Amino acid sequence: MKKISTLRIKAKFFSISLINVHAPTEDKDEEVKDEFYGQLEAVYDSIPSNDIKIVLGDFNAKLGQEESYRPFLGRHSLHEISNENGMRMIDFAISKNMSIRSTQFPHKNIHKETWRTPDGLRENQIDHVMIDFRHASDICDVKSCRGADGDSDHNLVRIMYRQRISLNKRKLGTVEKKWNIEKLKLDEKCRENISRK
Template identity: 50%
Template sequence: MVNDSYEVLERTFDLLPKNCIKVTVGDFNAQIGKEAPFRPTIGHGSLHNTSNDNGMKLIDFSMAKNLIISSTYFPRKNIHKQTWTSPDGKTKSQIDHVVIDKRYQTCIKNFRTYSCADGDSDHYLVFAKFVLTLSINWRNKKQFNKAVKLDGDK
């Protein structure tokens, strides 16, 4: 079931044009750890120390597609990293993630969760602040004085 989901996700990513900004947000049931070998793809701000099987699948997918798991990049209190609580309230986990193109990782300015959201769910509200700055190519906009000055002109 999980492998099928990643196959569909991979096919969808392959169909997207290269110039699209790819952002994926979802409940991956993936606990992402703080393993050093995966450091370019994951950050220091994960709730968990080691990744589970689903976490490894998400890391492998992210590495293959040149993505980062931006929900692990922001240092927060553990209460603001938790995205899920068990029905008995004893187990808390970070299993919902925001994944983005590595090229656009600086566009994610903030990530945290809110447990006070109204709703009948065991998941917390996930908040990610995304800021995209567009620039104009000024190189071709410069105007030059094309008038030719002759020797007799003053």
């Protein structure tokens, strides 16, 4: 079963590469988790460096609100303390200079919850979104939507994305240099010399 898939969207100014993941659960062996993150790193590194890279999906990771991982990790996670899978995800984000955007936006807990235990007693935020720090402000919001019919025990995670581009702006008070196009016109002597050749 494939746990990592990619989609590359060619846009006008930047290409966007989406990496969708389904990470091993917390109870899996360390070797399985190491293999998964090794594959994720290989896929991430194979994408052109000038692409906007967004890694998203079911990380099976509870991310806490630990201050020591700022600015990679936000203040608005559903959980107080990260579990082992959460620490692996944070390590990956730090190594690739990515912002975990699913923990950056203040929402009610019902809009952070992405999965509920089968007995319905505990809510978890285990589906996450990361993006390169350079483009972190492109993701304006991340929020889970309960009640979406997706044939899954996970809630749909909605991402508000707006691609921002920077245009060169003229500084106020500066005058653009105007070129004298008339000087480019050939005089009679030049025309005669060119026509002889």
